[in-house]
Structure formats: structure tokens, C-alpha cells
Amino acid sequence: MAAINAEGLYKVFGKRPKRGVAELERGKTREDLQKQGLTAAVIDASFTVDPGEIFVVMGLSGSGKSTLIRMINGLFEPTAGTVTIADQLITDVSPEKLRAVRREKISMVFQHFALLPHRTVGENAAYGLQIQGLNKADREKAANKALDEVGLGGWGGHLPGQLSGGMQQRVGLARALAAGTDIMLMDEAFSALDPLIRRGMQDQLIELQQRLEKTILFITHDLNEAMRLGDRIAMMRDGRIEQIGTAEQILNEPKNNYVASFIQDVDRTRVLTAxxxxxxxxxxxxxxxxxxxxxxxxxxxxxxxxxxxxxxxxxxxxxxxxxxxxxxxxxxxxxxxxxxxxxxxxxxxxxxxxxxxxxxxxxxxxxxxxxxxxxxxxxxxxxxxxxxxxxxxxxxxxxxxxxxxxxxxxxxxxxxxxxxxxxxxxxxxx
Ligand SMILES: Nc1ncnc2c1ncn2[C@@H]1O[C@H](COP(=O)(O)OP(=O)(O)O)[C@@H](O)[C@H]1O
Ligand SMILES: [Mg+2]
The missing domain is CATH 3.10.580.10 (CBS-domain)
Structure with a gap:
């Protein structure tokens, strides 16, 4: 069973977007559509994420990564194509069904995720659990466990303002963990952090993933981060997925010149292993x-x-x-x-x-x-x-x-x- 499956996903912004999909299918380019006032943010994206995998979507700013992840978590309705989460279709389903799948299966970590400043770290980590119908004691328990897991044990009673930026980002991770979902979607979750703290977060994510066996869809514009984290990487460019493979496959067999030029200056010493x-x-x-x-x-x-x-x-x-x-x-x-x-x-x-x-x-x-x-x-x-x-x-x-x-x-x-x-x-x- 696939944790996430995307099949022929398109997202076109603008008036009468389905028309844009038809034109793309007929061979029109993204630029052609732009002239008609349509933005083809994601074009014909298909991929499968296996349970327990860290799947990284990597691409430059504007390549369509956030749009893609928003279709996966149901925030955006695809212009065409389907998404299944744990074998449950979430496209063309009722809003109730969509909400239920999102709540039970997916949690999300953003780059700038807003902590509530007047709530404690523990309350922030527990945010969202109330909707799941947990009572106060269970919410606290889940939040404290998640804070422990991200190395913030004992900080539950503090206010967010007392935490460093890196620690605040970990509260975001804790919130996602506390939700107890199998799938975590992370959109540039570490991109705003200083390099050293970022490196630490990457290590921690790998460690957490191995211990808790979450399925992680991770988005980044940083190739080294992609190579460090990803079991597999999807290389995105101008709305399209150019190549999907392991870091090694992409390094050793880039599918086209674009991918080849992109990986030119990747630090192989961090990708290759003994x-x-x-x-x-x-x-x-x-x-x-x-x-x-x-x-x-x-x-x-x-x-x-x-x-x-x-x-x-x-x-x-x-x-x-x-x-x-x-x-x-x-x-x-x-x-x-x-x-x-x-x-x-x-x-x-x-x-x-x-x-x-x-x-x-x-x-x-x-x-x-x-x-x-x-x-x-x-x-x-x-x-x-x-x-x-x-x-x-x-x-x-x-x-x-x-x-x-x-x-x-x-x-x-x-x-x-x-x-x-x-x-x-x-x-x-x-
Ligand atoms: N809500 C929107 N309305 C119109 N255009 C959008 C919207 N969201 C994103 N776009 C456009 O879609 C393209 C892809 O954006 P995005 O998915 O945010 O890329 P990334 O996350 O890779 O930086 C960009 O050209 C962006 O301007
Ligand atoms: Mg983005």
C-alpha cells in the first residue's frame, strides 16, 4: 500500500483553468499559457511515496513545490489528476471525507509556522488535538511525549518567546508528532534556520523517522538538504517533475542536462557512503x-x-x-x-x-x-x-x-x- 500516490496532477491558476490543462496536453508550454493569463504551477506530476520513506521534492523557488504539497494535503483542489492518501482517494470526495482523511492521516510543518505567543510551548504542541476530541490530560500527555522526542523535554511550561528560533521550529515538529499521524508533510521546514541548527534538525529528522517510521514528504530548494534527507528525490522544474530517484541515481545518471547542471556542484562527500x-x-x-x-x-x-x-x-x-x-x-x-x-x-x-x-x-x-x-x-x-x-x-x-x-x-x-x-x-x- 502506498502512503501517498499522485497521478497526473495538474494545478493551473487563472480563469477556466481546465482549458489550460487541455492545452498543455496538446503540447502547449507553460510560457504559452502565461500569455493567456494562466499560471501552470504543477504539470502532470505523478509519484508514489512508500510508507516509512522520506521523499523529497526539490526545486528552485517558483517551480511548483508548495502548490504540489497543498494538493497532497487537500488545501488545493487539483485542476486535473488524483491524490490518494493511504489508498483513500481525497480528490473528488465530500468535504467531510477530505477533512477526516486530513485529520487522521496527515500533519504539516511549515517554514514559518505560527506559534501562539500567549500559549505555552506545551499548549502549542497540543494545538489541534482538541479537534481530534482528546481530553486535556491526554492532550498534555501527547504534547509532552512529542516535546521529549524533539529534545524539548521540560520546556512545555515556557512561552514561545523564551525559545530560540531553532527550538521554536522544533515545537512545530512536536505539534506534527503529537497529532500522531503516519504522514508528515514538510514545506521548507528548515529553510529559515541557520546552517548549523539546520544540520542538527536534519539529523534529528532522520533519527525520528527511523525511530517512529513516519512517512515524510519533505520540500526544499536546497539540493544538499535533499540529498541528505531523501530516500528518494523528485527534481522539479517549472512545474514538472524532471526525475525521481535516489541521490545516487540522480548523481550518477542525471536524466537530462537540466538535472546534470543542477547537481554539478553538489557535495558528493555528503552523499556517497562507505x-x-x-x-x-x-x-x-x-x-x-x-x-x-x-x-x-x-x-x-x-x-x-x-x-x-x-x-x-x-x-x-x-x-x-x-x-x-x-x-x-x-x-x-x-x-x-x-x-x-x-x-x-x-x-x-x-x-x-x-x-x-x-x-x-x-x-x-x-x-x-x-x-x-x-x-x-x-x-x-x-x-x-x-x-x-x-x-x-x-x-x-x-x-x-x-x-x-x-x-x-x-x-x-x-x-x-x-x-x-x-x-x-x-x-x-x-
Ligand atoms: N494562489 C496562487 N495564485 C496564482 N498563482 C500562484 C498561486 N500560488 C502559486 N502560484 C504560482 O505558481 C507557481 C509555483 O508556485 P509555488 O508552488 O509556490 O512554488 P515553490 O513552492 O516551488 O516556490 C509560481 O509561479 C507562483 O507564482
Ligand atoms: Mg514554496
């Missing part, structure tokens, strides 16, 4: 092996490092050729770990940007793990650099990033580098 750039480890030995085996594998494969793996495919560490050669020469029996064997590990969904941060403070290749801690791939530094180089522009690597292929020549400056936000890095090996 899973996109990892490769199989070339040389692997078991943790029970000795220096002789390591040396043989390295010589035969011409590897300057190899991965040592436990029986259950969890990684034990990385060995480097000079240490192994030394161990063979001196007749050492155990594996010659060196300080270099400190092995960074990451989850598959770690962004390229975060991988740089990890790599900047480790000399070894990064080992990518599945949910059970088993090795699924490795990312040597040279691979990471190559992935960013494809970028053309926008890759923001730490300045202290050292030479990619030589682990031993630049240790100090790399070890000194500042690395914010490093995801769970597992130090050392068994």
Missing part, C-alpha cells in the same frame, strides 16, 4: 597465521598491506609489508603488529565526509563492517581520494590530509589533525 566506495580486501590472512604466511601472501599479490581476519570474518587488524619482512628476517613467530595496525572501522552508511575525518587520524585503510561487525570491504586512502577526485569540486578534505599511498611518511601531521564527528572508531586489534 558502501559506495569500498572495495574487497586484496590480501587477507587468518588471525592464526604467522609472519611467513603473511609474507608469502604479500609477495605473491604484491600487496604492501594485508587484512588479518578472525574466523567469524571480524577484522583483527592490518599488517604492513616492512613489519612483516622484518619479522621474517628476525625469525619472529607472532604477527608483527606495529603502531600502524590501529585499524579504523566504520559502518556501511558512513558518509565520505566522515570517512575523511576517520582517515585523517589513521594511517591504515578503513575497514567497513556490516551490522554484525563482519568485514564487508576496505577503503584504502588512495581509493578515498579517487572517489573525491571524481567530484570535480566540493570535496572538503582536511588540510592535513597526507599522501594517499604511503602510510609511513606523514604520520605526525596526520595524527595531529583535528577530526570532528568521528563515527565509532574501533582502536587497535586483538
Amino acid at each position: 558502501a559506495n566506495v569500498m572495495e574487497p580486501a586484496q590480501g587477507v590472512i587468518g588471525a592464526g597465521s604467522g609472519p611467513q604466511t603473511a609474507h608469502k601472501v604479500m609477495r605473491e599479490g604484491q600487496h604492501n598491506w594485508i587484512l588479518v581476519q578472525n574466523r567469524d570474518r571480524t577484522p583483527a587488524g592490518i599488517l604492513w609489508e616492512p613489519d612483516v619482512a622484518e619479522a621474517v628476517r628476525t625469525g619472529r613467530k607472532d604477527l608483527p603488529w606495529s603502531p600502524v595496525h590501529e585499524m579504523p572501522t566504520v559502518a556501511q552508511d558512513t558518509s565520505l565526509a566522515d570517512l575523511f575525518a576517520v582517515s585523517a587520524q589513521h594511517l591504515n585503510p578503513i575497514v567497513v563492517l556490516d551490522e554484525n561487525g563482519r568485514t564487508v570491504g576496505v577503503i584504502p586512502r588512495v581509493t578515498l581520494l579517487a572517489a573525491a577526485a571524481n567530484n570535480g569540486q566540493g570535496a572538503d578534505m582536511p588540510e592535513s590530509w597526507g599522501s594517499p599511498d604511503s602510510p609511513l611518511n606523514d604520520g605526525e601531521s596526520m595524527a595531529d589533525s583535528a577530526t570532528p564527528d568521528v563515527p565509532h572508531v574501533m582502536e587497535g586489534a586483538k
